[in-house]
Amino acid sequence: MSKVPDGFLEELRQKVDIVEIISDHVQLRRSGRSFTGLCPFHNERTPSFSVSPERQMYHCFGCGAGGTVFRFVMDTEAVSFTEAVVMLAERVGMQLPAGVNELDAAQQPAMAKHQRFREAHELTAKLYNYILMNTDAGVQALNYLENRGISRKTMVDFRLGFAPKTNNTVVSFLRKRGFQDEELVACGLAVEMGTGLVDRFRGRVMVPICDKKGQVIAFGGRTMDAKVKPKYLNSPEYDLFHKSRLLYNYHDARKLIRQGRVALLLEGYMDVISLAQAGVLHGVATLGTSLTEEQAALLKTDCDKTIVAYDGDAAGRKATVRAIDILLGAGIEPLILQIPDGQDPDEYVQANGGEAFGRLMQRRTLSVVQFLLDDMRQQANLTSSVGRTAFVRDALQLLAKRATPVEQEYEMRNLSQEFNLSVETLKEELRGFAKLNKAREKHQVRNLSTERIQPLERAFMRASTSILQAVLFDSEAAMYVMEKGVTELAEPVQTALLARLYAWRLTEPAAPPSAFVDELDDESLIHLASSLFFGETPEFTKDLLDDFIRAVERHHLEITHKSLLRQWIEAEASGDIRHATEIKLQVDQIQNQIATLRPPRETMKGR
The missing domain is CATH 3.40.1360.10 (Dna Topoisomerase Vi A Subunit; Chain: A, domain 2)
Structure with a gap:
């Protein structure tokens, strides 16, 4: 992200009317202190998209999209943060501060390197496409794609290409344009062979792979010869390309x-x-x-x-x-x-x-249940009575574990017709599996009934959300929560956001909450943070914060309690009396700690 002074951002944020900006894309209606409309980021019939002019935020309770006016412009116009700032500044007539487009000095080397890698891939994609569409070397690949039903327009749209069989077509091409050998190796376009450098891809149909912004950062190469392995060869992973993170x-x-x-x-x-x-x-x-x-x-x-x-x-x-x-x-x-x-x-x-x-x-x-049943059927031996019986029992176990009541009813009728069994017989067998599953669950969480856990789960979720709001909106409350040592909340994304909030509060104690959202780059964190701006927020007194913190502590103790109970059961079952006794002492200690924590106050229950 380019350097934009915090003071300038805050002034721009105050001058820009977020409702006016979003109204260019969404028909908004006032609803209390906020505005609502149909979300521009997903199809919906009932408005779930809210805009708060007071807090200068938007959030969709349907798809989770949210953020400040800068984020809205970035998502709707497909521009970078700096470009969004420039567009909004021009709209309200603010002069950009000097250096707004200059990169942070510490980021310059990495950013320059990554830009070189992108340029190398972009040029290579153009070269491959030109060879495919305009040269004799690409005729075989062109015929191959056309025989597979791919039109030339589609080849252009997806920027398909061909890497010739010669060793250094790409290497020579990019060297002439000022790229160094070490750059070509680092970004996966070339490999060292002996004392020289050769193209990584040779004799393959080339498919450019783009990042989330649509910039080419890698290739997939498909062989046209069935004897050549592997059929597909991807670029190696490097700074910009990680196969597990892209689609x-x-x-x-x-x-x-x-x-x-x-x-x-x-x-x-x-x-x-x-x-x-x-x-x-x-x-x-x-x-x-x-x-x-x-x-x-x-x-x-x-x-x-x-x-x-x-x-x-x-x-x-x-x-x-x-x-x-x-x-x-x-x-x-x-x-x-x-x-x-x-x-x-x-x-x-x-x-x-x-x-x-x-x-x-x-x-x-x-559905998942239908597919898994079909997969089991394909693997079953239905020609023998033993195989048919085994399949029916496996199917009923699957239904007991994964299916909804409606799915259970529907699939049991199908099984009844297919195997000439009464629905009543199948239901009786299903009830047996369901009871067995429940017994196992009950055995695992001994002395912890579902009725006891669920209210605590709900209190834990409410407390986690309220703690995030307290840290985001109240700097004194943030310091108090940090001093209490709260580090883990109900969900991993909440815990991750809490860590970012702590770091932000320590460095920017007086900054407005909307500024924090602009610092986030992970979409799941942005979605969660933007949701915190909507709804009433109470005065975060120490008593109220203590209630939230107790709910969190109590939940973590319950989790530890459940884990120890499982270990205790396993130790008893294995006959290890000494170990079982040690665990039982820990269980008793945890129970005593839980008892010292009062249930959350009625004020929190009503939130």
Whole structure:
């Protein structure tokens, strides 16, 4: 981020009318002290987008988008922070301070290096595309792509190219433009071979890989010869490129994903390209690896559901099972597209077209339970009575563990018809599995009933949110909370935001809360921070803060208590009486500590 004096930012923030700026994009209506409207970042029928002129903030309670007026301009105009500042300053007639576009001296070397890497990749992408579209060397690759149904317009849109088989086409090209050998090696465009330097990619169709801003930072190279391995070769990881943190085509698909709150997760580059050519534009793909937690977190900022459309072969189904757990862990609802005849999305859309693929997503998208049942069926031995019985029992166990009551009812009727079993028999068996699951859970959390935990969970969440508000809006309250040693809240994102707030309060004790939001660069933190500005905030007295802190402490003690109980049960079951006795003493101590903490005050319960 370019240097912009804090004083100038605050003056600009006060002069700019956030309601006026946002009204250029959203029809707003007054609602009390705020304004509401339909969110511009996702499709909705009921307004969940709020703007506070008093606090100069906006927040969508539907998709989580939020921030200051600078963030709004950045997201709607696709510009950097400094560019947003310049645009707003020009709008209100403020003169920019000297040096606003100068980089911080400490960042200059790294920023200059990264800019060189981007320039090298940009030039290389243009070179590859030119070779593909305009030279004899690219004719074979051009024919290959056209035979796969890729039009020349799509090749240009996705900037596809061809890396010739010669050893130093890219190296010579970039050397002539002033790039040093060590730069080409560092960013993965060249490799050292013997005493010389050669192109990393040779004889491959080239697919540029872009970052979230749409800048080329890497390549995927696809061989046209089935005998050449690997089929796909990606750029090596370096400063700007980490495969586990990026999704192919995310920069182009993101706006559409955010609007519909649904992403289409594909397995490869060609799936994305073929579907986009057919009009299905919200597809993204992993970069030659299984879906990662970082990629799921990236999707979570823009969608609530993800349709997984991997290949229909065994490897694709296995990868789908892994993706389901990762998406669920990120708080995203997975849906699985079942493509007929074991085809991949590219093959299906080439044969049937984009409209047929759209209808397929409507008709053959499965829930997690439906997909897992189908996967179990494909692996089961249904030709023998033993295999059929085993499958039914496994299916009922799955239903007891994962399915909603409606799903249970529906799938049991299907099982009844398929295996000629009465629904009553299946229900009785299901109840047995459900009881077994409950017994296991009850055994694990011995003496800690669900009724006791849930109210505490709710109090813990309320207390965590209130502590964040206190630290954000009240510098004295922030110091008090820090002195009490609160470091962990209900959710990881809350804990991460608390750490950033502590650091900010220590260095900027008098800064306005909106200035803190402008310092954040992680979208999940921005979304959480912006939500804190909406709703009433009480006077944070020491008594009230103590209530919040006690709720947090009590929750952490309960977690420790549960863990010790499990260890105690395991020690008793193994016959290790001495160890069980030691753990029991710790359990008693924790229980005594919990008893000393009064329940949260009624003032907090009502919040």
